[in-house]
Amino acid sequence: MEKFYITIGREYGSGGRLIGQQVAKELNIAFYDRELIVLAARESGFAEEFVQKMEQKRTISFINNLYMTGYELPVSEKIFLAQSKVIQKVAEEGSCVIVGRCADYVLRDKPNCFKVFIHAPIEERIKRIREEYKEDQSNLEDYIRKQDKNRASYYNYYTHKKWGRAQNYHLCIDSSIGISTAVRMIKELVTEYSKR
């Protein structure tokens, strides 16, 4: 198989990032996540911190952005375009795993793009975030749901599709079946295609 791409959408705290890292490691291909922001920031000339802040703030502030920038493209749109350019650039360089950033949408015309979505029951995610991320939010459930809401509105806005709708992905996995099982299934997905 020529170059291939695994894009991973994920609920907050579902272990999607961890799964992506492991898949990339086992397949010996590149892995991109927050690094993308850094690259995108460089490309577009925005300071990294500012880009991150905009990302966090983003719900559907299109109107607000329009007002801020007059007739120019809104800031958040510029950031999205810059990130999309980065995604396309790293995809040109070689096979990779990309977590988040609507990469499935950005690479939608690539023939070997495998789209994965990872989710988990809320109790498992609270547990993971408490143990692994050392988050000290008083109400973790509210916090998690808010993060998911942000991810969903970001995805829905830019892709015009529905975040977490099974039909948008080749494989959706509840990570409570085990991180290593999820990793194995994603690798199987790629292997099966490569046989064709």
Add this chain to the structure above:
Amino acid sequence: MEKFYITIGREYGSGGRLIGQQVAKELNIAFYDRELIVLAARESGFAEEFVQKMEQKRTISFINNLYMTGYELPVSEKIFLAQSKVIQKVAEEGSCVIVGRCADYVLRDKPNCFKVFIHAPIEERIKRIREEYKEDQSNLEDYIRKQDKNRASYYNYYTHKKWGRAQNYHLCIDSSIGISTAVRMIKELVTEYSKR
């Protein structure tokens, strides 16, 4: 592992039924699909043909049904309850695969209930239906979308959840990755749990 259940929701023409049959065969457990209607019809005293007709007609005809039956439970609700009883009964009898009929919802309190959703791109489904089902509808795409709509509204109405939303299932698979791969992944899901 004690008794276990694999419930399969599926888009029309996605091969979900075929996958379910194959999983049941390889795991040597029972398989239920349309047979459920027959059993449900017997249990409730409805003629099989009538039950099937009601099933096909069902969109959200709650009001209509209420009008038909006065203060009694609407006919379609009675059928759903009868089918739910059958699902619970066969689940008591032993491990099984159940395709459709909101079985994931009916068996939601069972600890070993693995929820799967199968879908596929529309072109693949048109191809499958044309070849395997010998359907002679003039506009197959419209026909398929209508079947999906019926399934979605049936599921959403009875379960108060969203049909095809990844988070409702342990595993959602695009069957264009291959029937045998899908079968293997579902078996892997069960095997992993049984190790715990």
